[in-house]
Amino acid sequence: MVVFCLPSLAAKRLGLQPVVCATSGLRNLYGGLRAFNRLSSSPHDIRNPKLLSSSLAALSRTFTMSLEYPESKFRLPTNVKPTHYDLTVRTDLEKLTFDGAVTISLDVKQETKTIVVNSSKLELGPATAQSSAHKSEQTSSDTSFDEKEKRVTFSFPTAFPAGSRAKVTVGFAGELTGSMTGYYRSSFVENGETKYYSLTQFEATDARAAFPCFDEPALKSTFAITLVSKKDTVNLSNMPATAEHVFSPNEHGALKSLFPDLNEQWKVTKFDTSPVMSTYLVAYANGPFEYLESSAKMPLSGKTIPLRIYTTKDLIHQAQFALDVKARVLPMYEQIFEVEYPLPKLDTLVANDFDAGAMENWGLITGRTSAFLLDPKKADIAAKKRVVVVQSHEVAHMWFGNVVTMAWWDYLYLNEGFATLMGEVIIEEFKPNSEFISEHLNRALSLDAKLSSHPIEIFDGLSYSKAASVLRMLSNYVGEEKFLKGVSLYLKAHLYANSVTNDLWAGISQATGKDIIKFMDNWIGFPVVSVTETANGIKVRQDRFLETGLAEGEDNETTWSIPLAILTIGADGKPIVNKTAVLDTRERTFELDTSKPYKLNAGTNGVYRVLYEDARMSKIAAEVAKSDSAFSVEDRMGLTFDALALSKAALMKLSSALNLIDALRNEEEYLVWDGISTNLSSLAAVWWENERVLNLLNAFRISLFLPFVKKLGYEYSDSDSPDISQLRTCAIEQCLSAKDQSVIDELKGRFAQYMKNGNDSVIPADLTKAIYRVAIKYGGRDEYNAVRAIYDKAPTPTARIAAMLAMCQSRDQALIDETFGLILTGSRDQDIMYFVRGMSANDITKRQITKFFEKNYDELCKRFESTFMMRYLVEGTYGGLSTQKDLDEMNAFFKDKDTSRYHMGLAQSLDSIRAKIAYIKHSSADLLDYLQAWKQGN
Template sequence: MPPPRTTKPSSTSRAGTGSPAKVRTSRSSHRESTSRRVPGPSNGSCWTTRTRFTGATLAAGRAPGRGTRASEPPASRSSRRLPPFLSGCGTTSGHFRRCPLALGKDFRLPLDAHPVRYAAHLAPDLDAGAFEGRIELEVRLDKPRRELILHAVELTVDRARLRTGGRTIRVGRIEPDAESETVTLSLDEEVPAGTAVVDLAWRGKFSPGLRGLYRAGPVAVTQFEAADARRVFPCFDEPAFKARWSLQLLQVPPGAATISNGRVVEDEAGADGRRTVAFSETPPLSSYLIAVCVGDLSASEPATVRGVPIRTWAVPPKRHLTGFAQECASAVLPLLEDYFGQPYAYGKLDQIGVPDFEAGAMENAGAITFREVALLLDPATAPLNVQKRVAEVITHELAHQWFGNLVTMVWWDDLWLNEAFATWMAYKTVDVWKPRWRVWTDFEVGKGAALHLDALKSSHPIRAEVKNAQEAGESFDAITYEKGGAILRMIEGYLGEERFRDGIRLYMRKHREANATADDLWGALAESSGQPILELANGWIRQVGYPLVSVSERDGRLVLRQRRFFSDPEAKEEGPPVRWLVPIVLRFREGAAVREQRELLRGEERQLALEAQGKPVWVLANAGARGFYRVAYEPALLRRLIEALPELESEERMTLVSDQWALVRAGELHVHGFLRLLEGVARHETDHSVLDELVSRVSWIEHRGVSEADRPALHSWIRRLFAPAASELGWDAREDEEDERRLRRAAVLRGLALVARDPQAVEEAQERFRRLVAPQPGRIDPNLLDVVVAAAARTADRVRFAELRRRAEEELDPAAKRRFLHALAMVEHPELVPDAVQLSLTDVVRMQDFPSYMGTLLGNRATREPAWALVQERWTDVRRKADSPMLLRRLVEALGALPERRHLKEVEAFLAAHPIEGAKQAIAQTLERLRMDVALRERLVPDVSAFLRG
């Protein structure tokens, strides 16, 4: 490993998702750093001082004032040292009033004022956890006005003025509104239409959670999506307001890396060694795409691709793990340029591994931020699934540089335009780069999660109404990403790859550096293809749910019927039936030939003749698994299809198993038939993706669908499923073994050792764990590490628990660190359970990992009850540990692992008593899932018992 080093600073940073919190105003406890200075206005003219809010007023969520005067600042305040650019001006005190406009939670900025250019100065103090800023904001005003409204939350605005037409207009009052997260600048005289420059100076504190500007180990970093730029800069914090940004960082410590969206154009040290770092101006960007990163980071060796310098950043001890990310970005950037027909627009590309990060990654223009586990790895020791996942995340974020950054949604109801396209494009591009990885099988796994979520009554359309940025945060889910990506893939299959690509290129040309809507995309695709795409597409993105397509034969013709599919057997459609325009690709075998036939299912039913001379041997109604729908075959058609399983593609076999399980959950297929299907599939299956699907299904049944009395019999049945393949594959891989065989071994041994708990397999896993942690580690196929560590954790004693904890704390490789951390939550020894549960609230579990760690505890039969008790009894500490809207939503979803009816009642009561702002949708979906899973468990337990005894 190379020695840690501090590199020359570079420009880059941004990340995440989060929902806005209440505005908190200045309090007397706010301390101003006297050692950090932000340059003042060039002409030295007077600024308006804002009287500070009382904390009590804002804590109650009201706009300050309403006829009352804010508390006067203490006398000592006037003698406090101010930065030079804030000093020498008179102050204006006065009372605050609510803005005359109707603000409130759903307030959106008026469209008659537009930002043109931000010239921002920011002085972050990592030691104090605070920052100071100043901005010169050029705005275009469409009509005269006496006030200007900006977004700002938890900022203390100390000075404000406005310049226009060579004169300065005084800001008489600075009026914040907590609920709308805005600040209104009330001017002493009317400002004419035209261009004006707003000068503002402010202070703030680092956020305690993972949004705004926050501390992540040795790094201060920003995460602004959806609406947290306002926690750092007073700004127009909505995606429609694109503007150019010129940023300067002040008082930067010697040796600290500095990264933002632009290139570093100036880096000068003062007499005290502290530096001023200036970045080049950006192309027009929405505020959520701005990034700042300052701290102890080290960069990879740069690569230059088509004139674009690329670097990957990590904390110094992890610099040796940056090579794969460099290789991936260097390979896919040209592929994306070629696909879009547009060059990369942001001059340089920095990829930053952040030690604590809310989302997986964030597409800040030219300065992409990542969780370390989504960026850093050693290809020599990383399992293939980790390499694929990192490549998919990197490519997803790079695709955003065009789809999302260069062309941006108008409002958050079109968030799916960004995320669905980047999801689909990532798999498409990685498949070109690494075809042997067969990443479309991974796409099918994600699509399966979206199908499961979208079968709930509490689901939402891909394009749903979003009233405010907090609601936008709730849209970061499998519907927006995976369902949206699946719909795009389905449309591409319908139009053809070239016509679809030509439509995307047209869309990019028309809306470059501007904003666009879904209808703009459909219009470009229709123009390029000549197809009426609007009707087809809007039905899928504007309607909630998806169809169950039933396939039967009648008088020699194929009959297709559709209705909305629900996982809940008791759920019914409300109102007029929802129907889709369904593009269906049929595949069938006639004699020795396999043919395809494309059809559109419009309305409830369609009868059609297959283009065959006689009766087909078998018919598949979702060829290539491209359709976003479930399929139910009549028994005769299903039998013929099962007999032909080896002739189907792996994605088709995986989808068939997934669809049959969905029908079991919905009460439309008896579990006995499904279990017989698994026996038939396992007998001859050689594809890892299908085997993974089988393991996931039997794991759910083992976890929730069997009684304790029948569990040993179920384990024996699962062993019989996987033992033949395990015997053939063994535990040790050859040096030259192909990837598919390695992944197949991992799937089979997961089923055998972790689900069936086969004693011999468990012992083999433990032997390999002993090799792994030996002073001279033995060789283990990286693809088996998850199985080996999990099996060892379940039987851990105190010595092994201590070893697992040491590894979780000391590992540099992020995937290995995560593996050992979650293993601590898998322990089953009664003496270790309290330690594993209490560990969740310590620094060993970082904030970003808390929901998944808690989810592992809740899914473990040994730790479930004490973990659930901890959530209830120490809710204040739990909330603090998951101090961001996205993490809280993930924590709510983790409660879905609780299996019993009493748990359902307890969760319902607990969430009712402890409301969580910004998690309304997650709560509704989790409770619906719990109700269904409890009912399914009660239905399956006797049926599984009868199967095992029959």
């Protein structure tokens, strides 16, 4: 799954939420269950995965358990094991309801009279059961619901003996709500009329909200799905359709018994039986979809795999780019993993309403419009990157997650970390390995530097960025070829089964001959490596790094195995990297010639920061200033990010970090400037209420970036490289943020031209966000209405997001209040995060958004009770605050709240405010002195 929300990653609900189940109703359904049960196919034999138990040791502090004898209260009983599902679902898009029946084939492991399954928010009928040990069918004598754990227990008169097989059939019904979880509805507008379609989103624990099931990742089964729908709609599922026909009133049998009111307005679509898979990967959808089609010739199997992308008629013209990406990466992954793609097709469904970014359902990827749609003529590079990354990420999951699945949710990073790594580096146009440093490594280190950090097994940004960064470090240490060979060995050893951390390390150990399990132990938090120069070389020491300084006491007990990757200069003047140097003790010395340039963490592949002495930092600054610097683009990026992070932690003077940035004035690489831009924007966000400092900092920013604006101008050409286009955008946006009047006037003038004649050719795609923002911030009612009109009828997802963010930048309180009202009544649930982020970026509304959130807290909690959103709202609402008063008021507000649904986001937000308070305290004087001296010298 890809989730991009504030900033671009998210948490997954591991706890089990309250459930609404009922036993009443379903009389029509129950009347047909006996016939349906008799006609269901026999139990399917599937590979029985090897049952594993593993201590997570320091890599995991949660859910240490055996797969056979689970200790966690979140696990179902192990008296039976599912092997196959026959699932029939009828969808009524007019009534916005669904109903159906599921027959689950079971292997009985222990004698039992009870069958316990997961169920949530469904109306259920009694269960009927057949057994290989009994001649007659029996009906459940009692049904009990555990609302807290989302379980239903069916009790039967006669026990099922151990070693027997059973088939249990249950009817169900539910509503198609707008929850964006389970089986839900999404809406679109056609000819002024709101219309609906339906789709599933089951990860992590919402398959149970669509049909009763054994909703745990290790309980894999095969699935045979039948969808019943109105005949003018399209049905989709994981597998290809094997048969489809319009229902005839003369038909008899199971379906007629199950749905007595069927007539010729309905059709029946049967899909092929799937391989064994987890319930969270089951997917189906129904609606007026259209599609584009392509194919991919697979290098191992030689098969041609049909590829489609589906969405509604109004959006299908924007889907070709994502389809082309999928056609390109699918065969690449088969070649890399050396495992054949196992399904006969791969579809993508694009949805108007989608809580996450995208979801890797096997054979039917789903996701939101901004993840998969763009108009190539109007799309900026950022939008193209997003589609490439998301589509590549989800296709990688077809192997890493779907063929081999984590044993339990605490191993989710096995899926997400690897898919993130592969999704980022598979396409070469955008220098992905370099960009990974800013997109993931630095983001992971920023999050992991908080005292509230946690193992990468818990689902949030660390599951994606930290896990991917650790894997990237490992790949660089052992070599990419051996790393991927180890991944292939891991996949082949656990085909269609479930795995734990050490299984992956074992595969890479086999490929490399190294003890990877020992090497990869303990990556909770991360170290800073302090470098002290000696007479013969350097002494290095590791300590846990926190954004407020070095960890102390029990928080600093970990010792990591750190690949130092020491870069030195050889006799021929060329860089040499020692990849064998590993720091696996607290301190160690290494011999090297300190009279020449050197650097640790060459290529910035390691998951750690490096702290040099002041004298060495001055030499590093001099080296990066050279046109023929020994330090690569990745090195220069890493040095910049490290310097600012170390200054925030009071381990380096902020003035030293700014001196390094100043030395990079002649830098030409976009990605280095992107890192500088990110860091300077962060400084401005910390000192946003100190006018004296902020004015000087803005002047410093303008001095760095305005020369690029003057050199590159405002016009984009097809002949521009991606680097040139992105550098132009970066420079303009940085000057705009720093309030350069020439840039403001240019962008205001372009929007004025657009308002005058409606011609958007004066608004380059890559400057859409900046121009909309200027229009609102420095305009009035007319500009606001113009951007609001774009929001209401945006030509592309990118334009809509840009409009949402821009509307939050007004300085007119009446317009601000209007936007706040839009958050509550006029925005899609999936879009509220953009409004919160926009309000948090406006100095006028930075604290107003907190009051808005607190005033409407109960309503927001109810609105987002079943989605990821509350965590993002907490992080986005409070993320911009920076004073002790803010901290005290935040603590007071949440003191009596149930924070269990967003406790990690709350803890990290509190940590962020504390770090800013400390940063302001220890670095304000140094920052002011540096900027004043710089100003006087210029």
